[in-house]
Amino acid sequence: MIINENRTDAYIATVNLKDPDDQKWIEAIRKSVSETNAFYKERGQITRKYVKLQGRGHRMGKRRYNQSLPLTFAEKADVYVYDR
Secondary structure, three states, rough: OOOOOOOOOOEEEEEEEOOHHHHHHHHHHHHHHHHHHHHHHHHHOOOOOOEEEEEEEEOOOOHHHHOEEEOOOEEEEEEEEOOO
């Protein structure tokens, strides 16, 4: 896992999708956000968050992946937590 300082406020870290420890960390983040959303819902608040993984890696010379790389082709992913 790599944490880059020069990113948006929603950015959490960059993870290696093939690393089992990083996979566990992603699941922990998702569970934490889910529990936070349940807490907000229980209190009657409308605030919700979600986790987004943005694929990063080699684009394989295909122009259609210039904007967003699908996770199936990605080696790494940036993890973001956004407000819904």
